[in-house]
Amino acid sequence: MKNFDAVKHVRGESKFVDDIxxxxxxxxxxxxxxxxxxxxxxxxxxxxARSMAxxxxxxxxxxxxxxxxxxGIVADEPLLAEHSVHYRGQPFAIVxxxxxxxxxxxxxxITAEITPLPVITDVREAFAKxxxxxxxxxxxxxxxxxxxxxxxxxxxGTAETGGQEHLxxxxxxxxxxxxxxxxVKIVSSTQSPTAVQRVTAKVLNIAMHxxxxxxxxxxxxxxxxxxxxxxxxxxxxxxAVKLGRPVKMILxxxxxxxxxxxxxxxxxxxxxxxxxxxxxxxxxxxxxQNAGAAADLSPAVLQRTLFHCTNSYYIPHVKAVAYSxxxxxxxxxxxxxxxxxxxxxxxxxxxxxxAEALHVEPxxxxxxxxxxxxxxxxxxQVTERCQAHACWEALEEKSPIEAARKRAxxxxxxxxxxxxxxxxxxxxxxxxxxxxxxxxxxALVHIYTDGSVGVSTGAVEMxxxxxxxxxxxxxxxxxxxxxxxxxxxxxxxxxxxxxxxAASTGADLNGMAAxxxxxxxxxxxxxxxxxxxxxxxxxxxDVRDEVVYNEEHDTGWTWQRLVAEANSARISLTCQHFYATxxxxxxxxTSKGHPFAYHVFGTALVEVTLDCLRGIYEIDAVNVVHxxxxxxxxxxxxxxxxxxxxxxxxxMTIEEVVYDKDGRxxxxxxxxxxxxxxxxxxxxxxxxxxxxxxxxxxPFNSKAIGEPPFMYGxxxxxxxxxxxxxxxxxxxxxxxxxxxxxxVLQALYEKCS
Ligand code: MTE
Ligand code: HPA
Ligand code: MOS
Numbered sequence: 001m002k003n004f005d006a007v008k009h010v011r012g013e014s015k016f017v018d019d020i021x022x023x024x025x026x027x028x029x030x031x032x033x034x035x036x037x038x039x040x041x042x043x044x045x046x047x048x049a050r051s052m053a054x055x056x057x058x059x060x061x062x063x064x065x066x067x068x069x070x071x072g073i074v075a076d077e078p079l080l081a082e083h084s085v086h087y088r089g090q091p092f093a094i095v096x097x098x099x100x101x102x103x104x105x106x107x108x109x110i111t112a113e114i115t116p117l118p119v120i121t122d123v124r125e126a127f128a129k130x131x132x133x134x135x136x137x138x139x140x141x142x143x144x145x146x147x148x149x150x151x152x153x154x155x156x157g158t159a160e161t162g163g164q165e166h167l168x169x170x171x172x173x174x175x176x177x178x179x180x181x182x183x184v185k186i187v188s189s190t191q192s193p194t195a196v197q198r199v200t201a202k203v204l205n206i207a208m209h210x211x212x213x214x215x216x217x218x219x220x221x222x223x224x225x226x227x228x229x230x231x232x233x234x235x236x237x238x239x240a241v242k243l244g245r246p247v248k249m250i251l252x253x254x255x256x257x258x259x260x261x262x263x264x265x266x267x268x269x270x271x272x273x274x275x276x277x278x279x280x281x282x283x284x285x286x287x288x289q290n291a292g293a294a295a296d297l298s299p300a301v302l303q304r305t306l307f308h309c310t311n312s313y314y315i316p317h318v319k320a321v322a323y324s325x326x327x328x329x330x331x332x333x334x335x336x337x338x339x340x341x342x343x344x345x346x347x348x349x350x351x352x353x354x355a356e357a358l359h360v361e362p363x364x365x366x367x368x369x370x371x372x373x374x375x376x377x378x379x380x381q382v383t384e385r386c387q388a389h390a391c392w393e394a395l396e397e398k399s400p401i402e403a404a405r406k407r408a409x410x411x412x413x414x415x416x417x418x419x420x421x422x423x424x425x426x427x428x429x430x431x432x433x434x435x436x437x438x439x440x441x442x443a444l445v446h447i448y449t450d451g452s453v454g455v456s457t458g459a460v461e462m463x464x465x466x467x468x469x470x471x472x473x474x475x476x477x478x479x480x481x482x483x484x485x486x487x488x489x490x491x492x493x494x495x496x497x498x499x500x501x502a503a504s505t506g507a508d509l510n511g512m513a514a515x516x517x518x519x520x521x522x523x524x525x526x527x528x529x530x531x532x533x534x535x536x537x538x539x540x541x542d543v544r545d546e547v548v549y550n551e552e553h554d555t556g557w558t559w560q561r562l563v564a565e566a567n568s569a570r571i572s573l574t575c576q577h578f579y580a581t582x583x584x585x586x587x588x589x590t591s592k593g594h595p596f597a598y599h600v601f602g603t604a605l606v607e608v609t610l611d612c613l614r615g616i617y618e619i620d621a622v623n624v625v626h627x628x629x630x631x632x633x634x635x636x637x638x639x640x641x642x643x644x645x646x647x648x649x650x651x652m653t654i655e656e657v658v659y660d661k662d663g664r665x666x667x668x669x670x671x672x673x674x675x676x677x678x679x680x681x682x683x684x685x686x687x688x689x690x691x692x693x694x695x696x697x698x699p700f701n702s703k704a705i706g707e708p709p710f711m712y713g714x715x716x717x718x719x720x721x722x723x724x725x726x727x728x729x730x731x732x733x734x735x736x737x738x739x740x741x742x743x744v745l746q747a748l749y750e751k752c753s
Pocket of ligand 2: 226297300304334338432433434435438502503504
């Protein structure tokens with residue numbers, strides 16, 4: 001089955017927020033934002049904006065009827081800045097006009113007098129000044145402090161990872177229509193319709209039932225619309241309710257890049273202790289997260305860093321501490337992997353450093369310490385259905401590491417100025433929202449009298465194919481043609497109180513709810529048929545390929561006939577079903593529990609070629625064995641792995657977010673922010689799925705796939721590092737990602753301090 005969305009995308013038929021035909025009277029909104037990263041607002045002058053042609057209104061904090069607050073985890077972020085600004089790009093006014101251009105000119109005409117205050121962009125400086133978003137978090141297993149004495153070597157180091165721009169193709173935007181009774185209907189490009197509904201209701205001081213949020217699809221989210229799509233929707237809703245007219249806002253790419261948060265940069269200090277044979281005994285790590293100016297999702301991201309601080313390895317003694325540090329950057333937010341990649345990068349850096357000290361290859365240490373069934377994670381959960389070794393071994397078979405070693409060493413012996421490098425990157429990623437209460441979903445399934453089916457869930461389609469996966473589930477349960485099933489938009493009136501589509505759980509949670517709802521409907525129909533055909537055993541009624549069977553005999557009834565007859569007999573053809581992941585729990589005080597339904601495993605081998613004169617490089621090959629369980633849709637899962645690998649490599653190599661010391665984003669356009677393109681893609685990107693991986697907690701033994709493969713990209717960093725070391729054996733280079741060509745040159749030619 002092809003993904004039904006693909007054809008519409010290619011034909012340009014898919015509708016995104018900016019494609020909606022707007023009704024007569026629609027107004028456009030544009031945001032005026034701070035050009036200073038930190039300061040007191042003395043005054044805001046809107047007089048010239050208000051008098052400009054086409055401008056209908058300028059809205060400030062004082063115009064908000066409810067709470068001027070959008071913070072989800074911590075109430076520390078106003079919708080519109082009122083007394084002070086905390087980052088460059090912070091919105092303080094909304095201009096509403098009768099055209100997009102008039103709104104934009106209006107916003108540019110607003111001036112704010114802001115008394116500057118000291119700006120902090122550096123995470124260590126923020127930590128030194130005790131600028132913490134939340135109290136420190138700590139995970140502990142065993143007793144690292146007393147284990148160092150038993151180690152043959154103990155190494156200390158620092159590793160840094162940079163930010164990352166989400167660069168969803170569809171920029172942030174929303175469209176709000178006032179409805180009778182003081183309410184509003186919003187079409188939003190959000191991963192979390194319920195968050196938009198909740199925050200808008202709070203901002204407008206109205207009940208949630210007066211706010212309907214509809215999400216047809218997203219042109220990408222990648223975490224950037226889990227929390228940060230909300231404000232634009234709330235602004236449109238504010239304008240719509242104030243002016244009694246529909247209001248639309250679509251951010252320009254540059255404004256989007258300047259105003260929204262990105263992946264959290266981290267600086268981390270580690271100590272690792274090993275035996276001479278490569279066994280890791282103890283690991284101590286301190287993470288400093290650059291949260292930006294407000295909490296946003298940072299505490300949850302920080303916690304996931306701790307969950308994944310040992311990646312795919314068993315380490316008996318671990319102490320991991322994490323600080324979320326407040327700086328004057330836009331609030332950083334969810335991004336594919338949600339803090340996991342930042343945690344994994346550090347343990348990989350520590351292993352590479354240890355390997356150098358022990359004069360062995362990193363992969364020997366990696367393989368020796370790979371998780372096994374029953375191993376305990378620092379958070380108390382025990383490894384079940386562990387596929388770490390199975391993936392590694394399947395990769396060895398698919399793409400022997402020995403051959404990569406030989407390719408590199410033969411090439412490097414012959415080439416003075418060009419070096420090859422390689423690295424293995426195993427992953428282990430926990431699936432479930434780490435906040436247990438969020439692991440719930442619902443589905444609403446209608447069968448219409450002609451036999452066609454409409455499915456609504458809380459899942460948001462953002463290109464990851466969740467709609468197609470849920471369609472496959474419904475189709476499998478009913479045994480009808482895929483064309484008979486339609487996935488409806490995600491709407492808060494049909495799927496209430498939905499968790500965001502995030503944490504890779506979209507298909508797991510909503511798919512389960514849909515499977516249960518379809519199952520109830522099918523059961524109802526079968527019971528009805530059993531009665532009609534005087535069959536005492538319901539189980540002997542079967543629907544296969546739209547034909548109804550009684551004891552394996554064709555009854556002459558089609559699916560359509562069955563549905564129509566059931567409707568005539570006044571049997572409900574609608575079912576709503578709820579699903580909550582069973583058995584997961586986590587104690588936040590002790591940081592112990594069983595937070596994840598299961599783990600996703602995989603291994604990648606990354607090979608690169610480095611031009612040691614220019615610092616530029618090519619990714620030669622990425623070979624992956626990935627554990628997708630029994631894939632719900634192999635073509636979609638393949639594309640998820642490919643896309644995630646590219647995004648991960650981009651984060652590790654050429655994507656560099658740069659702010660100057662005044663908090664100004666220097667990389668605010670695609671001319672200065674480089675993302676991987678077709679030419680940068682690996683010459684070989686080959687993905688195999690692990691065979692025979694069972695996973696009873698999901699629809700048809702599938703596994704979540706959205707985020708885990710992102711972390712294969714970390715292999716690109718260490719493959720490049722090994723090429724650097726082939727040119728400069730033994731040279732100590734700072735472990736700072738992304739490893740841009742510029743940084744490669746510094747690593748190759750700068751003297752160590
Ligand atoms: N794939 C596409 N094409 N576009 C996206 O925005 N987001 C990723 C991943 N894959 C994303 C994507 C992220 S961050 C997550 S959490 C998951 O998809 C969310 O969808 P799922 O839970 O249905 O996997
Ligand atoms: N992952 C992704 N998004 C989230 C999570 C998580 O664990 N918790 C809250 N939002
Ligand atoms: Mo994904 S970062 O959980 O939206």
